Amino acid sequence: MPEFRQLKLGVIATADADFRRCVQLAQRAEQAKLDLIVFAEGAAVTLEPTALLAGLAAVTTQIGLIATASTIYNEPYNLARRFASLDHISGGRIGWNLAAAPLADAANYGFDGPPDADARLARAAEFYDVVAGLWDSWEDGALLRDKTSGDYIDRDKIHFLDHAGAHFKVKGPLNITRSAQGWPVVTLAAMSDAERALAARAADVVFTAETELGAAQAFYADLKGRAAHHGRAPDDLTIMAALPAPSADALATWLDAAAADGFAVEATQLNDVTRGVIPELQRRGIFRTDYTGTTLRQHLGLRVPENRYTRERAAARG
Amino acid sequence: MTKQLRFGAFMNVPCCHPTGWRHPEAVAESDLGFEHLVHLARVAERGKMDAMFFQDSVAIPGSAATYGAKPFRVRSGRQAHIEPVSGIAALAAVTTHVGLISTCTTSYNEPYNVARRFLTADHISGGRIGWNLVTSQAEDEAVNFGRDSHFEHGERYDRAAEFHDVVVGLWDSVDGDQRHVLDHKGEHFTVRGPLDIARSPQGRPVIAQAGSSDVGMELAARTADMVFTAQTTVKEGQTFCADMAKRTARYGRAPDHVRIFPGLMPVVGRTPDEARQKYEQLRGLVDDNFGLAAVSRLAGGLDLFKFDPDGPLPELPPSNAARARQQMVIEMGRRGMTIRQIGRVLGMSQGHRVAYGTAEQLADDMQEWLEAGACDGFNLLFAHYPKPLEEFVDLVVPELQRRGIYRTEYEGTTLRANLGVPVPPNSFVAKQRAHA
Structure with a gap:
């Protein structure tokens, strides 16, 4: 165990139109031992972030890779299997940055405009439940591949979700197993009360927009408190802030003051952070000098989510 | 130049033979292990194959049906697999020449999303991506998307045709610095565009199709660059190719701009006896x-x-x-x-033809089809992975090259260049010219 509490570091990027530039950025972040890189949508000419992640997963080995995908204009079955597939390709280094807001123009999907904020959050919450449920479709040991018996699967360990809700009706099961880290990491940018409520129960990583220490401390306490109501331990939720001037002193102060567990820096700040800040953080013993795990959950110190069906089975057994 | 054979390597990992994964040499972990896909891609590229072709379904095949009063075909190897658009985008980053084709259904997707994802993979690969456009026909897929049953055959194809037109229109909507508003308003989709991704390095990703019904062939004749089909005799292959050529011509397209790939499961041995034994096994x-x-x-x-x-x-x-x-x-x-x-x-082979023999015998067989105008190449099914693909590349490919009917080097770096199908003119530019 490290002597001091470790801080987490990520870089926020937009999916550049040039794949090679995205590779260079991801590899630089990996050399700097960062936890993760998040691709947001935004640039005028860009690449689709989940397909981009697939390409990056093939040419990186350690860093966590996160793509933003909206719960509007997507189907939960499609997104669940896509992120699970990326997680298999990468060996368990993937995260889904869940966006309840639309990332594309409604006019490209036959709508006049996006749903209002309340409707968006309600849809996002149900979307998440379906995705998480599908991710548990296969219990460990369901895939037998037993050449002697001839059974490829243990059908008793594969489960139908049979979800029927206000927005979605999805039977399942998902056609892919859990990954090396169980599920992809779920991240969320939370501001409003409804976003915080969803983040507290669903997110592994929460990005806060607070840049003042006091406000960030309040946000941190609020989120960890809400998470506790869902039976989650403080460490089950990583809160990341983005500071305008991320000096080693500032990051250490925020970490000690329970204002954040980690920090996201802009791609444009990466050089400065790598040269000036990270060596100092390492000297203080609060940032890794090398990766100690292989999955994103291991980097972040997050538990592998327990499979709900395995848990029920164990509970039934007493 | 002598007419050349082309190959698609059908990547129905872990096996095209539904229970082929039980073969002692089968690596069943190829279903989900990306490192196995990378190995297969390197072998296909060493064998100068036109493309790897990934099948897909948006369900565990057979999960809605019941077998012996219980769901799931427990003995089939086709259960869990990597979503193939993600798979080809990842393979694109670690290969240089082989084409990468993924199936993606038009039944349970939005055209704007599909257009973006394939075009992104195409940029990663430098222009080696293809989209196998399919309609979903299984109940087990429908129930994952809020439906009780799948779309009827005719409706499925109507939707597929319109879906295709929207995707291609979006791919054409960005051309250099120019942006074109698509403003598509159809029966199934309303899509304004333009896309936010630059034009494909090969003009457009390649379109592949597998429909061999009348309505499927019509759609292929109008839209496809490659057609996958199940034909079991030279005569059937000739009839199919002639039929496709006639249909293609009606759309003002040259027949050899639609490459036809009947499915073939090759079982190769070093001697006729060994090949027969492998087949029997x-x-x-x-x-x-x-x-x-x-x-x-x-x-x-x-x-x-x-x-x-x-x-x-x-x-x-x-x-x-x-x-x-x-x-x-x-x-x-x-x-x-x-x-x-x-x-x-x-x-054994999903209804496709199985041929067993030595490299010479298999080369004779394929050469006969090629010279009879019964195919442009073959979509190769492998009973399991990776051994049958490795054997085909190591034994059969050199024999075909010796005969001068198969490339010894890739012609280009894009899938279109290697298939010898043209870069389609930008539909917006063509329209502007027509109005000028």
């Missing part, structure tokens, strides 16, 4: 129940399990699923094959 792995279930799926709702498996095939009501495939089964019945025998054929 694979036949021995066929699970009769699975074979019968495969026939049943094409029986148009008739429960074939109620019939004597060693008796003749009864008359089948029309199927809402794969029509062309059902016709093939009916033909086998007419030739006097029993239900069990038909099941063993379908059960």
Whole structure:
């Protein structure tokens, strides 16, 4: 165990139109031992972030890779299997940055405009439940591949979700197993009360927009408190802030003051952070000098989510 | 130059033979292990193959049906797999020449999303991506998308045709610095555009299709660069190619701009005896129940399990699923094959042709098809992975190269260049010219 509490570091990027530039950025972040890189949508000419992640997963080995995908204009079955597939390709280094807001123009999907904020959050919450449920479709040991018996699967360990809700009706099961880290990491940018409520129960990583220490401390306490109501331990939720001037002193102060567990820096700040800040953080013993795990959950110190069906089975057994 | 063979390597990992994963040499972990896909890609690229072709379904195949009163085909190897658009985008980053084609359904997706994802993969690969446009025909897929049953055959193809037009329109909507508003308003989709991704390095990703029904062939004739089909004799292949050529011409397209790839499962041995033994071993792995279930799926709702498996095939009501495939089964019945025998054929190679022999014999076979105008190449099915692909590349490919009917180097770096199909003119530019 490290002597001091470790801080987490990520870089926020937009999916550049040039794949090679995205590779260079991801590899630089990996050399700097960062936890993760998040691709947001935004640039005028860009690449689709989940397909981009697939390409990056093939040419990186350690860093966590996160793509933003909206719960509007997507189907939960499609997104669940896509992120699970990326997680298999990468060996368990993937995260889904869940966006309840639309990332594309409604006019490209036959709508006049996006749903209002309340409707968006309600849809996002149900979307998440379906995705998480599908991710548990296969219990460990369901895939037998037993050449002697001839059974490829243990059908008793594969489960139908049979979800029927206000927005979605999805039977399942998902056609892919859990990954090396169980599920992809779920991240969320939370501001409003409804976003915080969803983040507290669903997110592994929460990005806060607070840049003042006091406000960030309040946000941190609020989120960890809400998470506790869902039976989650403080460490089950990583809160990341983005500071305008991320000096080693500032990051250490925020970490000690329970204002954040980690920090996201802009791609444009990466050089400065790598040269000036990270060596100092390492000297203080609060940032890794090398990766100690292989999955994103291991980097972040997050538990592998327990499979709900395995848990029920164990509970039934007493 | 002599007419050249082309190959697609069908990546139905871990096996095209439904129970081929039980073969002692089979690596069943190729279903989910990306490192195995990378190895297969390197072998396909070493064999100068045009493309790797990934099948897909948006469900565990057979999960909605019941077998022995329980769901799931437990003995089939096709259960869990990597979503193939993600798979090809990842492979694109670690290969340099082989084409990468992924299936993606038009039934349960939005065209704007599909257009973006394939075009992104195309940029990662430098122009080596293809989209195998399919319609979903399985109940187990429908129930994952809020539907109780899948779309009817005609509606499925209507939607697919419009879906295609929107995707291609979006791909054309960005051309250098120019942005074109698509403003598509159709029966199934309303999409404004333009796309936010630059134009493809190969003009447009390649379009592949597998429909061999009348409506499927019509769509392919209008839109496809490659066609996958199940043809079992040279004569059938010739008829299919001639039919496609006639249809293609009606759309003002040159027939050789639509490359036709019948499916073929090659079983190669170093001697005729060894090849036959390998073939027998694979036949021995066929699970009769699975074979019968495969026939049943094409029986148009008739429960074939109620019939004597060693008796003749009864008359089948029309199927809402794969029509062309059902016709093939009916033909086998007419030739006097029993239900069990038909099941063993379908059960080994998904209804595609199986050929076994030495490299010379297989080369003779394929050369005959090529020279008879019965194909442009073959979509190769492998009973399991990776050994049969490795053997094909190491034994058969050199023989074809020696005969001068197969490339020794890739012609170009894009899939279009290697297939020899043209870069289509930008539809917006063509329209502007027409108005000028």
